Amino acid sequence: MASVCFYFQVHQPYRLRHYTIFDSDTNYFDEYKNAQVCRKVAGKCYLPTNRLMLDLIRQHEGRFKIAYSITGVILEQFQEYAPEVLASFQELAQTGCVEFLGETYYHSLSFLFSPKEFAAQIDAHKRVVQDLFGQTPRIFRNTELVYNNALAETLERIGGFDAILAEGADHILGWRSPNFVYRPPNTRRLKLLLKNYRLSDDIAFRFSNRGWREWPLRAEKFGQWVNAVNGNGYTVNLFVDYETFGEHQWEDTGIFEFLRHLPAEILKNPDNNFKTPSEVADAYEAVDVVDVPHLVSWADTERDLSAWLGNPMQSNAIHELYNLEGMVKATGDPDLLAHWRKLQTSDHFYYMCTKWFADGDVHKYFNPYDSPYDSYINFMNVLDNLRSRCTPTVPSLRSSTLVPMPA
């Protein structure tokens, strides 16, 4: 038995506008650019891919299943700039074949810096998924699949989740296969689903690479690779950015044709099926404990946090940001709080990454900056303004206007 478990990440940040030290307004975000990117990706990826997914689900009468993790910040942008995209996700939700995962509303790295903020953002995300899609997330994926043992423990304390997704990196699995269900140490009921990065990256990164010896990749061939897992595992976890379809891999690469034929190819073998992450967690017992004392992610070749926290600028920016948590929350100003949270989106720190020479291409994707230095300068200017708003004009109001954080 081999189950194919698809999860797609749907996310776009609120990019900052060019903000200099001489600016003093609070319009930090580039509405024009954000709307433009949102609509562009909607046209090239979200709308056509959603339509195709809907067709496939109907065509296979419930046997084709998928999962999405959609961040709060892109859901807000859909509502504002591309409501038809939101409607098409809602239509998918109604098929009963689509699962929505939980994550931090702001696609943040808050787990690393503020457990309180981390919990609040998971809760905010849960509520927006309930509101828009009528589901309560049971599976958690952290921003960029950042994961370690402590995250599993924290998440179990927060409660409400059955499993966590993480990168099936070689250095955490050793000789073991990602195609089984595992569990983290020191937890009672959480399960761990690990990304099969070889097969996932065949679709997400190598699909259009003409230098790759498997090019061109057709659904039939991919189906055979999945068949090969039969007897060696339960599940093939294919975790990819949704923008793979039509944006990272353009339509003319044949990516949509690949996707159109994939379910039928997989289902040709009666031993195969599609499962959502929560179905995988329900269906299979954990075979072993996977110990992950150090942080892993799904980024670059290092699978670590160096893309977000690898240089002094990134470290400085994110620490300064989280240092403001108490002051921001003490003001009780909801606009200020929302701005502070939008600055937590991991993309802002990704833009400051200086590891260009090896991983340059991926880092350039919708990056509004010419250089990581420009990105840092812009971010720090915004942060400087945000900090200046944290000083209440009437100090005595401070304690009385404290807004309690969601649990």
Next chain:
Amino acid sequence: MKIRTLMLGWEFPPYISGGLGTACYGLTKAMGRMGMEVTFLLPRMGPVRMAGNPEMTLESGFPHVRLRAVPSSLIAYGRRGNPPSAQPATTGAAVLEEEPGGPAPYGPNICEEVQRYALRVMKIAESEEFDVIHAHDWMTFPAGIALSARSGKPLVVQVHSTEFDRSGEHVNQYVYDIERHGMHAAARVITVSNYTRNIVVSRYSVPPEKVEVVYNGIDFNDFGQAVPPQAAQVGGDKVVLFLGRITMQKGPEYFLYAAKKVLEREKNVKFVMAGDGDRLYGTIDLAAWLGIGHKVFFTRFLRGAEVDRVYRMADLYVMPSVSEPFGIAPLEALQHNVPVLVSKSSGIAEAFRNALKVDFWDIDEMANKIIAVLRHPPLQETLRTNGRKEALRFRWEDSAARVNEVYHKVLNVA
């Protein structure tokens, strides 16, 4: 095949007044190290003198390079940007070559001097054997053209700057004509960046396939060990440095306008302008007129240990050039552990990643970035570390190897 080059170049140590001299020296030295045969013709007022023992320097340092003097009062950049102190005045140096007929007089104007230089080059070349002529910037072009015509050897001209870089739109027609003539007469044109290549193609109508880009390098050996990064404190103030000729081309006034903006936000900062040039007094006036005279310090032309010292004081090096064909100076600043902000109108901006970049006219953005460096040590640190690492990759050996490729194309040999 071993190609013998007759090089018509500029300035050898100890007196180098700017990028042209630095480039000729660095390139030639690297060509020598790589075993390329070069005869370097150097315009000198008076005999060629080298600091220390010149024979030793030449033979041990770069054995394949021979130096010959061309009696001439021509100096790099003409009289536009040279410090008065840069006139040759070495003492205790050995005479390398017989001085034919006493010091050449200053010509009444530059045209005559360029012609006279060409005639003398022709004369000297009679006793030389060479396969290719390599001329650097316009003042040597007439000599290169004439020599190529007489000897039948191909001419390669290298453009370190054009009349448009030096004079904006107010070009000197005489200079422009010589540049254009040289570029068209040459078998190949070498430019020091794509930025300059575009100018050569669009403003001088040179066929693009004839123009090769060879980036400059920096001299490792002179900067073997890193200067301690700790800045020498200047009364606790941060220091922003302009170092270069103070001429229209270098954009000194944009530096001052940005300085004024910075000073509106940051009190504890000083601006140092190191260099001489025809805009020096105008720039001093402007600083006073902007009301920031007490924060801007003019050091005049610096050399040697003084340069090291001013770099040690600096928190940021700014190159606000209006038009900069390459820009070796930012690489030198990085070798001295000083992060850099450069004008986008430069060769270095296209070739280098770990620098801040601005449009020279965008005063607000220049000030914005200067303030960011002054306020955020992690920015300074990242620019410094990554910038220095990247700067060390600009090696003269690579430039020399590219020049060698160009020679092979010109001579049509493998």
